[in-house]
Amino acid sequence: MAKGYSVPRQSLVHLLQAPLDGIDLISTDVFDTLLLRQPRSQRSRLMQAEKLFSGVLRDEGFHISPDHLFRTRQLAECFGYRALNVGGGAGEVRLVDILERQFAILGLPERLIEKRIAIEVAIEKRSLSANQMLARVLRLHRRTGIRIVAVSDTALPKRQLSELIDHFHGPGLIDDIYSSAEVGESKRFGHLFSHVLLTEGIAASRLLHLGDDLLADCTVPRTMGIHALHLPKGRLRRLATQADGARSQAALGVRNTVIKPARLPDLADREGFGRDVFGPVVAQFCLYIWLYARQAEMKGDAALLFCARGGIGIRAAFEKLVAKLDLPLAMRRENLLISRLIAARSALIQQSPTVLDELAREFKKNTFAEVADALGGATYRLSDAWHRPFDPAQFYGLLETTEGGRVLADIAQQNALFERHLAQIAGDSERIILCDTGLYGSTQRLVAAGLPQRKFETIQFARCNYKGLSEDHFPRVTGLVVEEDLYNPLRIETVILRYWQIIESLFEPAIPSVRHLSESDDGSVHSNAGPIAYGQLDPAQANPLLTGVFQYIDRVESGARVMSDADRAWRRLKRAITKPDAFDMIALGVGARSVDFGRADNVHVLEQSNAPNLANKLTEIKSQLWREGAIVRDFPLLKSALLPALEMAHIIRQVFAWLK
Template sequence: MKSHRLAERVRAADGFDLISVDVFDTLLLRTVRSARSRIVHGEHLFSSFLRERGWQIEPALLSRTRQEAERVAFRSLAVRGSGEVRLADVIDRQLRLLGLPASLSAARLAIELEVEKTSLAANRNLAGLLRARRAAGYRIVAVSDTMLSSADLDELICHFHGRDVVDQIYSSADQGCTKRDGALFARVAEAEGVPLGRILHVGDDPHADVRQASAFGLTVIHTPRPVWFSYLRKANGGLVAARAALSRPKRGKCSAAETPENAYAFGRLVLGPIVTQFCLLIWLYAAEVDACDKATLLFCARGGVGIREVFERVAARLSLPLGMPRQNFMVSRLVAARAAVMVRSASALEEIAREFRGRSFLDVACAFGGGRYELPEEWKQPFRADVFYAMLFDDRAKAVLSDVCRQNALFERHFAKLRGDARRILLCDTGLYGSTQRLLASAFPALQIETIQFARSNYKGHSEEHFKQVFGLVVERNRYSPLDVRSSVLRYWHLIESLFEPRVPSVTSFVDEGEDVAANCGDIRFGISDASRGNELLSGALSYVDDLPIDGGAAALRDADPAWVRLKQAITRPTAGELRCLEVPGRSVDFGRSDVLQALRAEQPQPVLNRLASLRFELWREGAIARQFPILKHALLPMLDSIHSVRGMMARQH
C-alpha cells in the first residue's frame, strides 16, 4: 500500500477502540535474507561462541539440528491443528540432541535476536502514524505469529522504534494460539476488553492478517510487501541451501572404503548411525507433543518392538527426557481393519480389496474371523468391496461376525488399557503407507491418532487424505530417486522392516486372560521381548548406540551422512559380501494369510532372457541382479539407476 494511502486510512481510523498491528513485514520490515540464511548465520556465531568455551561443533551441524528441530515441531503442530512452536523449546531440544548444557539456551537466544536486528528495518512511516494515533488516545497493540516471546518482540521493537509506539505485545508463542486460525485475535479482544468489531488491524499477510482478521469481525488495512520481495527471499534461501549441500562434509566412522565383514559389522558401522538419527527424530516429535498435549506413545508390533529397543537405549544413553507414557502395542493391519470393519469404514474396504485381490469372500472371512466357516455359495465368489458389508452383516454370516466382534472387543480392551485417558495417540512404526493409522482413525474417530514412522510412501496408489496424520521422519517420497540418498531404502524396504521386527508372528488373534489380553505374538512388552535375538543387523546397530558418549548425538549425526551414502551403495550396487549381510529371511504377507515372500529368490538354471524377465518379480532387484549376473551387473545396475533417475524427474514434473 502506498504510504499516502496508508496515512489516510490510519488517520481516518476513528470509531475504533483498539489498533492492532502485525510485527514482521509490517511494523518491522524484513530484508531479503531468508529464514534459512538467518539460521545459518546465527549458528556460525553460536559455533564461535562454543569454540571459545571448549566445544567443537561445526556450524553446519548446528544449522541442521536447528532446522530438523523446527521441521519436526511444526509438523507436530500441523497435526494438532492449533497452538504455536516456541523458539525456546526448539533451542532447548537442539542443545539436548548435541549434548550441550541447557544453560547455553539464553546465549543462543541472544544471538538469535542479534541476527534479527541485522535482518530487519524499521517501518518509520507506519510507526509515525501509530505514534500520532496513540497521542490521540488510541491504544496500540502488536500482534504476531512467531516463535519468539513477547519479551523478545519488545526488545526488537524498542531497538528500532523506541518504547512509544505500542502499549502491549501479543506473541502467538506466549499465547498458544495464532492469527493463522484467528484465535489470537479473539484472545487479544478478551484481554483488552474490546469487542472484535471495534478493532482495526494492520498487517501484510493475506491469510492471517486479512482473511482471518476479517472473518473474526476486525476492520483490516492490508499492507502487502512487493511480490518480487518474496521471490528474492526464496532465492536467497535456495542459494544458502545449495551452499550447505555442496559444503557438507563426507566424513565420519563409516567411510566408503570400509567393507563390513558380516551383518553385525554392517549393522554397527552403517545402520547404527542411521537408526540413531531416526530415534533422535522420534524424540523431537514426541517431546513437542508431550509439551502441549496429554498423549501416549505406542510402538506397533512387530516393527515398533525393535524401534523401541533402539529408542529407549538412545534416550537413556544421551539423557533425553520424555515424560510421555509409552507401550508396545499388539496391533497389525488385520487387527486395525477388524476395528474399521465394525464401523463399516470405506478405508477398510479399500485395504481388504487390495490385500485379497483375486481371492474369495471366504478367504476374507477366514482371515478376519480366525476360523473355518460353512457359508452360502456366494462367499466362494471373488471378493467385491461394494457388497462385502451387506454379506458380513447378514444373518447367514453371523458365525463370522460373532468371531470378528469377539476379537475386536478383546483388541479394544487392550487398546483402552494402553492409552489410558490420553486422547492424542502417537503410533510409532516402520512405514510405509500408514494403513494402521488410517484404519484405527476411522474406527476411533473420537481419538486423535497419528503415526510417526521411518518412511512414508504412497506405493499403494490409494488416498493420501490421512497423510497429514502420518509423518515419515526420515523419508517422505513415493518412489526412489538416485538424487535423494535416503530414498534408497525404498528400493529394498524389506531390509528396514526386517531390521526392527522380532522373530514373532504378526498379531492376528487375542485371548482373554482375565485382567489382561494376550495375543498370538506372545509377550512383546518392553524388557521381555528381545527384538535383537537372532538379528545380527539390529545387534550391531545396538552396539553402536551402547558405545555412544553422553554427548554422542553430535557424533551420531556426523556419522549418519557417510552411513547413508554407504547404505545406498550397498542397496543399489551390492557386492557379494553385502548380499550376504543384507539378505533378510522370508517376509510374511500377513493380513491373516500364511504366504511368505523371499527377498532374494533361489537361483534357478534358466536362460538369460528368462532370468532377466523374472527380475520384475524380485523384492530387491539390485540384489537379484548382483547375484544372478555377476558380470552383467556392471552394466545392468547403472542402467537401472538411470531408469529411476528419469522416473524421479517425471514424478517431480507431475
C-alpha cells in the same frame, strides 16, 4: 470502515489518515509489517547465527561445527512444528524449546541458551528495518486515543519482541505485545486474536488488525468479525528472499559434499554392518522420534504407542538412545498389540469404506470365505455364495446374512478386546501417537476410521503411497526420515524405497503378526504374538543387524556424533542397496516375508528364477522386491552394465518428474 483491504504499502497512509470511527484498538503484525525484513532468508540468518554461536562454544570448551548446530536447530524446529500442526495447531513452538532440544541432542548446557537467544536477536537487528510509514500512521492514531498493540506468530517471547521494536522505533509506539510463543495460541487458528479481545476487553468489531500474511492476518480475523487490512510483501522482495534461501542451501550442500569425509567403514560381518551402517541411521531416526514426541508432550495429553511388530525393535533402540544421551521425555510410552488385521476389524465394525479399499488390494485373488476366515479368526462353513471371488462392493451385504452374522460377531468380539487393550495402555490420553516402520500407513488409516472417538496420528521411518490409494490420512502420518513416493537418486535417504523389506526385517522380532486377542483372568489382553511389553522381549535375538545397532548406540557420545556418522552410513547403505557386492548380499539378505493380514502366505524378496532364456530372465527382474540384488545374483557378468543402467533410469525419471 470496510471489513478488509489488500493494498500496497504506499497506500497505507492515504487509507488510514481519516479518523477510524468505531475502532478502539489497532493490532499490528511484527515481522514483514511493523519491522521489514531485508531479502535474507531464515536459512541464511540461522546459518550466520550458528557460525557466531560455534565461536562462543569454542570459548566454553565445546567444539561443534556450525553445520551440526544448523542441522540440529533445523530438525528441532521442523519436527516441533510438524508435531504441533498434526496435533491441531494449538500453541506455539517456542524458541526456548527449540534450543533446549537442540542443546539436549548436542550435549550442551542449558545455561548457554540465553547467549544463543541474544545472538538470534542480534542477527534480527541486522536483518530488519523500521517500517517508518506504518509507525507514523500508528502514532497518529495513538494520539487520538486508540490503543496500539503488536500481535505476532513467532517463536520469540514478548521480551525479545519488545527489544526489537524499541530498537527500530524507540519506546512508546506500542502499548502491549502479544506473542504466540508466550500466550500459547496462534493467529492462524484465531485463538491469539480471541486472547487479545478478552485481555483488552473489546468487541471484535472495535479491532483493526494489520499484517502481511493473507491467512493469519486477513482471512482468519475477518471471519471473527475483526476489521483487517492486508499489507502484502512485495513480489520482488519475496523472490529475493527465496533466492537467498536457495543460495544458502546450495552452499550448505557443497560444504556437506566437499568437506565432510567420505570414508566408508570396512565391514566384516552382519553385526558389523548393523553397528557401522544401520547404527547411525537408526540412532538418527530415534532422535527424530524424540524431537517429535518432545513437542507433542507439551500439552500433557499424549501417549506414544509402538506398534507390534516393527515398533518393538524401534522402541528398544529409542529407549536405549534416550537413556544414553539423557534426553528428557515424560510422555507415556507402551507397546501396542496391533496389526493391519486388528485395525481392519475396527474399521469393519464402523462399516467404513476405507477398509474395503485395503481388502480389495490384499485379497484380490481370494474368495469371500477366505476374507471372512482372516477377519473372523476362524474357519467357517459357509455357503457357495461365499466361495465366489471377493468383491468389496458385496461384502457388507454378505455380512448382514445369518452366516455373515457369525463372522461379524467374532470380529466384534476381537475388536472389543482390542479397544480394552488400547484403554489399558493408553489410559485417558487424548492424543495417540503410533510409531511404526511405514510405508503407506494402513494401520493409521484403518484404526482412525474404526475408532473415530480417538485422535490417532502416526510417526514412522518412511511414508510412501506405493499402494496408489487415498492419501486423506497422510496429513496425520509423518515419515520422519523419508516422505517420497519413489526413489530419488539425488536424495540419499530415499534409497530405502529400493529395498524396504530390509527396514522391516531390521526392526521386527521373530514373532508372528498379531492376529488373535484373548483375555487373561486378571483382565489383561494378550495375543498370539506372545508377551511384547517393553523388557519382556529381546528384538535383537537372532538378529545380528539389530544387535549391531544396539552396540553402536551403547558407544555413541552425542547427537552431533550421530549426525556425522549417519552421513557416512547413508552413503554406505546406498552403495550396498544399489551396487551390492558379495558381502552386501549376505549382510542385507532377507528371507521369506510374511504376507500377514490373517494369512499364512509368504513372499520371497529374491524369488528363484525359472526363466528359460536371458530375455525372460531380464523381464523377471521387474517382479523382484530387491531388483539390484536380483541382478547381482542372476547376472554376475552383466551386473557392471545393468546396475548403472538401472540407476540412470531412476535419474531420468526424476528429471522428467521435475520438468512436469
